Structures are given as structure tokens and as C-alpha cells.
Amino acid sequence: MSLASLTKDWAATSYGFLDASAKRELRRKMLKAIAVPGCQMPYASREVPMARGWGTGGLQVTLTLVNPASTVKVIDQGADDGVNAASIRRFISRVSGAAETWDTLSASIVQSRHRVPEEVMREDQILVLQVPNPEPLRGVEPNMSIARQMHADADYGKLWLTLYEQIVRKGRIMQGAAYPSMVNGRHVMTPSPIPRWDVPKLNMAKHLTFLSAGREKRLFAVPPFTRVEPLVFSDRPYQVEEHAHLTCRRSGLSGYFMNEIPQDDGGSTFEVSDSNLGIKAIQQVEGVPTEIGETWYRDGEYSA
Structure with a gap:
């Protein structure tokens, strides 16, 4: 056996841009995230050819999952033709050979910023959500060491207090995007800055969801058929945005976000x-x- 027989021909980049070591680590953390739904898993976020805060976490997860048989859809706040969405989709396709699509039904991987598609996703599809801030306790506990301990103890009293104060002061819960939600009855997560409209779509969904924050170096997951329950008081039911009466000026659709x-x-x-x-x-x-x-x-x- 020679050294040459154990090496591959030189290439400008690895398949899917990320090197094998990075993908191995991400896959281990993704499996752990599936095993403990909603629990944040730290990972060594790699450099990718885009700025931190513009979807690097979601991009790294997608690059780890993608293969030449994949069909990738990327959306930015619901739009497929935004500059960020188009650039990420084109980059993924170029480094992996995966097909591109705008159609939710045709995609095997859907990477999204701030929205979940309106069409129901299937068991054979994966949703990857870009997350700027993965820590639901940051607003009530700035010390991350203490916040980690609070997660370990399932101590979410400060979050409940914040929601109660909003009701007392404003008459209703004012939390909009990134509404804190209990996953599998154990861990509270922030479901990305998706609107309240989209949070019920994660509850007992058929598809697997990964949420990844590249800048914060954390990822977590919602496996298929897992309970995702927004934090609400029993006498104050969860309310989504009041868009039922609105009509789209272009398509004539109504009853959607x-x-x-x-x-x-x-x-x-x-x-x-x-x-x-x-x-x-x-x-x-x-x-x-x-x-x-x-x-x-x-x-x-x-x-x-």
C-alpha cells in the first residue's frame, strides 16, 4: 500500500464545499439534536462564502445533507427570488450538483429564512431554518452559563413571567416572531423568527426540521411527529396573526399569511x-x- 493510493486527486474544494471533518461533526450534532428534540447542540461553525448573520448556520446544515440526487428550494421571508435566497440556492447547486426548484412539492430540502411554506411538507422532505438567536432565555437571562443551567433544570419561570407581564400591561401577549415553544414536553426553543402563524406547522409535522445558528454556533431539531406547544396560559389561547380576511392583490388568494x-x-x-x-x-x-x-x-x- 502506498500513500498515493490512500489519497484523492487534488480538487479546489471538497464536495459540498465543507470538508469531511466538518460534515462528520455536523452529522454527529444533528443526530444528537434529533435524539433530544429542542435541545441546543454546540458545533464548530465553519467559514462559508457569506457573512455571518445571513444564513451561514442553515447553509452548513444544508451542505451536510445535500447530495447529487437532492432538489433544493431556498426562500427568504417567503420569496424564492430574493437576492439572498437566489444566491444561496445557486451556491448549493454549484458545489453539490443538486437540482434547484421554487416548488415546495418538488423539493427534498427546503432552506428558509423566517417562514415555513404554506403547503404541507411530506415525510421525505427536510426543513432547514436559519436562526439568528437560538437562545429563548437570552431576553430574561443574559448570562449564558446560568441559562444553560436553567435549561438543564427545565426552569422556565422567567419566560412565563415575561408573558404574564405582557398580558397585564398590554392586555395580550405581544410576542410576535420567535414565539417560545415547548418541544416534546421538555425543552423550550425559539423557533427562528418565523411568525406566530408558522409555529403550529411544526407541531406533529411529518417532516424533519433543523434550526441552525452559524454565528452563535448552535443547532437544534424538531423530529417528525413531535409536539411543539407555544407557551400559553390555559385561559389565554394561542393566537396567530389576523390575516384571514386579507386578499392577495396579485393572485387573489385569501386566508394565508x-x-x-x-x-x-x-x-x-x-x-x-x-x-x-x-x-x-x-x-x-x-x-x-x-x-x-x-x-x-x-x-x-x-x-x-
């Missing part, structure tokens, strides 16, 4: 946040054969 578009006259119009769902609806109206999958919400009511 909308983006507000301010107008020069001081008013507002609305567009469905899941841009590809809107495109599909327009194509159907125009007579183009298009499949729209089952959606989590119908007429503004969660129904999945």
Missing part, C-alpha cells in the same frame, strides 16, 4: 408571503396545469 405593501396614499395592499403559492394560483387562473398541495391553513384557520 400576507406581506403588507404600503402605498403612497397612506393605505396598504397585501401580497401572499409564500411567493411560489401565489405564482401557482396565478398559473391555475391562466389555465396552466399546476399542482397546489394541501396547505396548513384554510380560510385563515389551521386545519392540517
Whole structure:
């Protein structure tokens, strides 16, 4: 046996950009995250060709999962055509040979910033959420050593107190995006800055979800068919954004999460946040054969 027989030909980068050691570590941490749902797992976040805070955590998880048979969809606040989404999707495709898509139904991996697609994801799909701040206790306990101990003791009293104070002062819970949620009855997580509208989509979902923060070097997971329960008081039910009565100006869809578009006259119009769902609806109206999958919400009511 010679040294040459144990080495590969020189290449500019490893397959999928990350080296084998980085992928091995990420896979170990991803398996641990699945075994302990909602629990944060530290990892050595590697440098990738984009700035910290722009999705490096989600990108590293996707690069670890992707293979030449994968089909990748990347969305930025619901849109497939945003600069960040398009750049990440193109980069993943170039370093892995994976196919690109805008269609949720066609994707095997969906990487997202701030949204969960409106169409229900299947068992054979993986959702990767980019997370800027993975620590739900940071707002109530800035000392991370103490916060880690609070997680170990399942001591979430300060979070409950914060929600109670919001009700006392404002009459309702004001927490919007990144609503703290109990995973599998044990660990509280921050489900990325997704809106309250999207949190129920993670509860008992068929798909696997990874949430990764590259800047903070933490990842956690929600395995399929795992309970994800927003922290609420028994006499104050969980409420999502009131978008049921809004109609998309482009597609005519209603009953889904909308983006507000301010107008020069001081008013507002609305567009469905899941841009590809809107495109599909327009194509159907125009007579183009298009499949729209089952959606989590119908007429503004969660129904999945």
C-alpha cells in the first residue's frame, strides 16, 4: 500500500464545499439534536462564502445533507427570488450538483429564512431554518452559563413571567416572531423568527426540521411527529396573526399569511408571503396545469 493510493486527486474544494471533518461533526450534532428534540447542540461553525448573520448556520446544515440526487428550494421571508435566497440556492447547486426548484412539492430540502411554506411538507422532505438567536432565555437571562443551567433544570419561570407581564400591561401577549415553544414536553426553543402563524406547522409535522445558528454556533431539531406547544396560559389561547380576511392583490388568494405593501396614499395592499403559492394560483387562473398541495391553513384557520 502506498500513500498515493490512500489519497484523492487534488480538487479546489471538497464536495459540498465543507470538508469531511466538518460534515462528520455536523452529522454527529444533528443526530444528537434529533435524539433530544429542542435541545441546543454546540458545533464548530465553519467559514462559508457569506457573512455571518445571513444564513451561514442553515447553509452548513444544508451542505451536510445535500447530495447529487437532492432538489433544493431556498426562500427568504417567503420569496424564492430574493437576492439572498437566489444566491444561496445557486451556491448549493454549484458545489453539490443538486437540482434547484421554487416548488415546495418538488423539493427534498427546503432552506428558509423566517417562514415555513404554506403547503404541507411530506415525510421525505427536510426543513432547514436559519436562526439568528437560538437562545429563548437570552431576553430574561443574559448570562449564558446560568441559562444553560436553567435549561438543564427545565426552569422556565422567567419566560412565563415575561408573558404574564405582557398580558397585564398590554392586555395580550405581544410576542410576535420567535414565539417560545415547548418541544416534546421538555425543552423550550425559539423557533427562528418565523411568525406566530408558522409555529403550529411544526407541531406533529411529518417532516424533519433543523434550526441552525452559524454565528452563535448552535443547532437544534424538531423530529417528525413531535409536539411543539407555544407557551400559553390555559385561559389565554394561542393566537396567530389576523390575516384571514386579507386578499392577495396579485393572485387573489385569501386566508394565508400576507406581506403588507404600503402605498403612497397612506393605505396598504397585501401580497401572499409564500411567493411560489401565489405564482401557482396565478398559473391555475391562466389555465396552466399546476399542482397546489394541501396547505396548513384554510380560510385563515389551521386545519392540517
